[in-house]
Amino acid sequence: MKVKVFFYSYFKDLTGCAVAEEIISENAKIADLMNQLYARFPKLTAMANSTLIAVGVEYQGRSYVLREGDEVSLFPPVQGG
Amino acid sequence: MKVKVFFYSYFKDLTGCAVAEEIISENAKIADLMNQLYARFPKLTAMANSTLIAVGVEYQGRSYVLREGDEVSLFPPVQGG
Amino acid sequence: MKRELTITSGPLDEAALALGRERSTKAGAVIVFLGVVRDEENSVPISILEYEAFEGMARHQFTKIFDQVETRWPIESIRLIHRIGAVGTGEASLWVEVMAPHRGEAFAACQFTIDEMKRVVPIWKKPVPVAS
Amino acid sequence: MKRELTITSGPLDEAALALGRERSTKAGAVIVFLGVVRDEENSVPISILEYEAFEGMARHQFTKIFDQVETRWPIESIRLIHRIGAVGTGEASLWVEVMAPHRGEAFAACQFTIDEMKRVVPIWKKPVPVAS
Secondary structure, three states: OEEEEEEOOOHHHHHOOOEEEEEOOOOOEHHHHHHHHHHHOHHHHHHHHHOEEEEOOEEOOOOOEOOOOOEEEEEOOOOOO | OEEEEEEOOOHHHHHOOOEEEEEOOOOOEHHHHHHHHHHHOHHHHHHHHHOEEEEOOEEOOOOOEOOOOOEEEEEOOOOOO | OEEEEEEEOOOOOHHHHHHOOOOOOOOOEEEEEEEEOOOEEOOEEEEEEEEEEOHHHHHHHHHHHHHHHHHHOOOOEEEEEEEOEEEEOOOEEEEEEEEEOOHHHHHHHHHHHHHHHHHHOOEEEEEEEOOO | OEEEEEEEOOOOOHHHHHHOOOOOOOOOEEEEEEEEOOOEEOOEEEEEEEEEEOHHHHHHHHHHHHHHHHHHOOOOEEEEEEEOEEEEOOOEEEEEEEEEOOHHHHHHHHHHHHHHHHHHOOEEEEEEEOOO
């Protein structure tokens, strides 16, 4: 199944794109998606420990089970204000 | 010797005046002055435990030794803001 | 630390105060506090609060508070206005502005200033009940 | 609790915001916080900060923060504006106004809102160095 992955802030520079599509297996977790993304965008790996992950508009952890059509967002620590 | 005593807020209503002069003995303390004032303005007595005392623009305690010309102010708890 | 203290029987023009603020590229945080007269005082409906100050002592005590603020926190500027005389409900009697490099110290200094004012600055208020 | 959230690439008109405040005789305390862009970011001199937001999620996360504020404190009103895009040094990128019956809860709610924003609201800033 397919999910869209959005990148924000300097993650866009690391990946060279603002949005990517990934084909993942049924019942794949965010952790699985992240492994695919690290293979495709190796520069993301350096940020692994400070990557925030959202599905839709809610934060989710790496054990979250993805569903068809999910919109995943990856970004560095937030800095509003 | 002579000191002036100023009253603020509802202390003016209790004494019926904004300022009074008192004749006190040399080396009198504020405590002595207060006793004279309680005799002259008995309604002040009820406020004894919540009376703030200043000499000039500084707070002083009852053991402060008064000097000729001191301006003493008496008032209830402050309520700015 | 810049300081500005005003004790006045005039009104408070918040918009003019905002426009008159000196811009600073060092102050990352600006806090403005307004103390507003509510429509009741100790559960009694009121229409006006009458503020009275022992002004000379009030100025001196505010100055001492500002001295303490300056010692404790790296504050760029503090401006404070306290109205005296009649202040209607819904109107501000107190306006305090603190500018500091970071918000933590700005909040701390602003709260300290107000807390200390309420402890030592000789200002009093007399409620004017609605009925009178 | 009244709420107003604005995420905008336009400027902040503080005086107009003050004039547009709904008067309340229940709110004894009004706090306005401004987050101002300083002339350096991590010790590097800058001329501008570029703010980027994941706007849909930012709105949702702000809403959740406001929900928590409403649960914790008796707040009358909260208005918050965050600018996105280029914000010059000395200009405010953030404006938060909290109105509450008493100052304790107003300060607490204002600080909580900003702290939580800095923890969860997806907004980022990119410094534009002076030289560039």
